[in-house]
Amino acid sequence: MFDKFVCVRIVKANDLDLNLFQFDYDLTFSMFFMNADKTIYGRYGTRSSVEDAERHMSKEGLSQALQSALKLHENYPSNRSVLTGKQPIASKYKEPNDYPSLRGRYKSTLDYAGEVTKSCLHCHQIQDAARQIVREQRKPIPDAQMYPYPLPQAIGFSLDPQTRSKIKSVVAGTVADLGGLKPGDEVITLGGQAILSIADAQWVLHHAKASQDLAVVVHRNGERVALNLKLVEGWRSQNDISWRVSSWGMRRIGTGGLLLESLTAEQRRNASVDPSGLALRVKHVGQYGAHAAAKRAGFKVGDIIISYDGQRSDWTASQLLGYIGQETVTGQKVAVQVNRAGQIIKLTLPIQK
């Protein structure tokens, strides 16, 4: 099927056109289906963990996405209305080098004769650079920057990666469930946009507001069914950002290099920590430079963080990173309480650049 496309591999982001190629910059693999006039038909490529990078991708799913892209191409431009929302938003920065923290650091070409990978700007650096601007302004990182490209799981449903857009599961009581989505439904449009892949659904959610109605059309038992999803404040923070390369920066900034993991109910009981409060176990303590700030502050592997900056909510590591990005400022000192083998210990973390 690839022979029905003109196929191009882009291997560097050094001079990436940010007014055209807008996607999840934490990915190591991403695809666009596009008309020669630069109208985007769809995106492909999704990731949600460090370990299992291909969990949300498959040859079958890609094949169906390609078929759908070809159909959109056949019917173009009469189908423009379902493509409008898929198009990029005007960016203040035309290419990565325009970001202050990246300016002058990378040439537009790669040094194939030398250290070629070092000459390559990595896509996640674009995300880092965008966040840095906000941090330097001492403002909260906006939701879409803090929790980019949410998976549909953030609102309670998953898409089967073996298909184009078939719903695999719906969690009871979630936005998706309350809106009437059911396993087996095939999502045709979301927010009025044709859905070719999980990445397309993520694009819609990335640009959705904190609170809004989101129209969805599904095929169910051969019929077209129109539904409405009501996004409610806080939905975006359900999106796990802890796996993202761009979260390494937030980890350095607010935890001084700690890698944290949630405790199970049993682990909480065994450690005698609040069953419904904050309980994040230190899995790893960074050893070098700014990533060793927690080590210098006295943190140890196995410590259980039970209070951070006075906050005791039952956060995931991802939600703690969100708090750091949105509620702290550089230079601040944060009081942290840890449970170390049953003893409560008070420590202080610096909020770093």
Place this chain on the structure above:
Amino acid sequence: MKYIFTAALLCTLLGALPWRAQAQSERDKAVRLDKQELSEDDFWVYDNFARAREEAIRSKKPLLIVFR
């Protein structure tokens, strides 16, 4: 198809390696090899969106753009 999934696999494997000189050297080699393979492949346009776009205009085919 094989190039895409090989590339994805390569990225995953390379991404998991620690940042050491050995790994750096391996990555450099992999990138050069990748360039060589795709440059010799008539089917893929290597790292040249403008050329791919011209070809899409001429052939009236859609573009498939892979980032990795």
